[in-house]
Amino acid sequence: MSPHFSVIVAARELTLFADGAPRLRLPLDAGGRHRLIVADASAARLVVEALETYAGVGVLPAGGGLLGALTITENYTLALRYNSDQRSECSDDPELDAALTLCGLSGERIAVLADTQPMHLERSERWIMGFVRWLLRPPEVLVVDRLFAGLSRRQTLALMTIEAAYHQRHPFRPVLFVDLDSHDLPALPDCLTLTDLAESTSPCPC
Numbered sequence: 001m002s003p004h005f006s007v008i009v010a011a012r013e014l015t016l017f018a019d020g021a022p023r024l025r026l027p028l029d030a031g032g033r034h035r036l037i038v039a040d041a042s043a044a045r046l047v048v049e050a051l052e053t054y055a056g057v058g059v060l061p062a063g064g065g066l067l068g069a070l071t072i073t074e075n076y077t078l079a080l081r082y083n084s085d086q087r088s089e090c091s092d093d094p095e096l097d098a099a100l101t102l103c104g105l106s107g108e109r110i111a112v113l114a115d116t117q118p119m120h121l122e123r124s125e126r127w128i129m130g131f132v133r134w135l136l137r138p139p140e141v142l143v144v145d146r147l148f149a150g151l152s153r154r155q156t157l158a159l160m161t162i163e164a165a166y167h168q169r170h171p172f173r174p175v176l177f178v179d180l181d182s183h184d185l186p187a188l189p190d191c192l193t194l195t196d197l198a199e200s201t202s203p204c205p206c
Contacts, residue, residue: 039095
């Protein structure tokens with residue numbers, strides 16, 4: 001039976017509880033990478049749902065989290081201009097273009113992607129599109145949900161290189177990787193804490 005997960009935020013620290021016991025303590029203003037390992041997809045879903053109860057958490061799923069039936073431009077207009085006085089679309093937004101370029105996309109590719117629906121992109125590129133949203137509007141905690149499941153080593157290295165841009169731009173915003181327990185789980189560069197839900201939190205390299 002899966003444990004019940006809950007979250008409390010106090011004194012600028014997020015604490016994740018499993019069946020009432022604190023399992024993860026995450027300072028909200030210290031930045032860095034952190035890893036939480038869970039046994040299976042069901043546990044990952046429950047953990048992420050609990051984390052999302054705190055409004056300062058943004059979740060980046062493996063597929064990017066954009067709406068598949070809207071174009072990339074429409075997705076960004078919805079996500080970045082919601083409740084904003086700026087009514088123009090994002091297709092000519094220099095800040096957005098700069099973020100996409102930082103993620104390794106050429107001007108030609110950016111132009112093509114503007115009118116493309118995420119459901120027609122490869123998974124890695126869908127993830128990049130979702131990542132850029134949080135790069136431009138960083139949450140207090142970015143939760144990266146099961147990024148590495150099913151990726152090749154080459155794809156993993158490429159996405160981790162891109163993810164490094166988040167820490168460069170937002171050094172005081174922590175990123176929590178929720179990963180499935182696996183013997184071939186890749187290491188996280190400069191990982192500050194590793195929390196295994198079957199073990200206790202410990203410093204790493206992880």
